[in-house]
Amino acid sequence: MDRSCPAVPSFRTQIYPRIYYAVTSRSRFRLGITMTIDLYYLPPSPPCRSVMMLGKHLGVRFNLKVVNVLKGEQLKSSFKKMNPQHTIPTIDDNGFILWESRPIMTYLVMKYAKNDSLYPRDPKQRSVVEHRLYFDIGILYDSIITYHAPVIFGKMDAPPEQCLPPMERAFELLDKYLQDSNFVAGETLTVADFSIASSVSSAKAFGFDIERYDNVATWYERCKKAMEKCGFEEINEAGARVLGSFYKANLKT
Ligand SMILES: N[C@@H](CCC(=O)N[C@@H](CS)C(=O)NCC(=O)O)C(=O)O
Structure with missing residues (x-):
């Protein structure tokens, strides 16, 4: 056998x-x-x-x-x-x-990571984080780049007007998601905040007024504190300012 x-x-x-x-x-x-x-x-x-x-x-x-x-x-x-x-x-x-x-x-x-708080294992919590990441890549960041990229790359003197409403709509949605929570996917910081904070800081550096969206503006300040020690100013905002300067240098309006 x-x-x-x-x-x-x-x-x-x-x-x-x-x-x-x-x-x-x-x-x-x-x-x-x-x-x-x-x-x-x-x-x-x-x-x-x-x-x-x-x-x-x-x-x-x-x-x-x-x-x-x-x-x-x-x-x-x-x-x-x-x-x-x-x-x-x-x-x-x-x-x-x-x-x-x-x-x-x-x-x-x-x-x-030492624990799973930035990317929770709980299926419901993780799904909300995933949702926000997909929202960022597919809607928020996409709308910010679609509006500003033609100027950054010198293809147009001004951003395409028709691309402004989708970006405003994306910010309205983000504002809603933040209505009842401290961070974009709930009460604690997650990877989705890192992704969305980078997108929002880019929009801000291009000159988009995020103060029009109360919850977004409050959350952005909260992120500044929560991510202070991991380079919110010297990595994120400094980099966004450089990107913003490319945009502003090519803007002819
Ligand atoms: N969805 C991608 C976007 C990456 C992306 O497009 N990066 C740009 C720089 S910001 C790039 O590498 N562009 C060069 C290319 O696409 O050839 C991500 O989040 O990593």
Whole structure:
């Protein structure tokens, strides 16, 4: 009779190494001896700013690698080989390559956070965080960039008028989401606040008046305090100001 049972994984060769890796990589990180993560970025880039602030919040050490997308450096074959979508931010966590700021943020929390508060495990809470991240990429940030990008890239002298109402509508929605909660996905800070704070600070730096939206303005001040130690001023607002200056330099109205 064949006593071997290939369907049952061996504890010594298959299960134990996985447990060992999971435990030691977390411990190494907590002891501050984790390997650094390469972050391909440019300081004014909104999605890069949210990742950088979150990294600082988590205590993750980034090995910063500038990719100047304004000079087309993202189109170099070496970068496109790593990220065929050729976007920043992109991370390389010891061979694990990931791009898109929002999945990068959720990955960093799942792998390196001391608890799950920034990306809750509870299905309902997590779904609200996911909703806000999707709202940001698909509606809020999208409307902000669609309105301002033609001027930033010198394609138009003034922003396209027809793109203003969608941006205002997005801010009205954000204002509603913040009506009964301190942060965008509930009572505590989550990765969605990092993402949306970066979008809102960009709009503000372009000259959009966020004070028209009471809840957004109050939440923005709250984020300033909550993210003070992770670079809200020196990473986020400073970068947004540089982006805003590109826009204002090309604006001819
Ligand atoms: N949804 C992406 C957007 C990334 C993105 O478009 N980044 C810009 C810089 S802000 C970029 O890399 N542009 C260069 C390109 O698309 O070739 C994210 O959140 O990471």
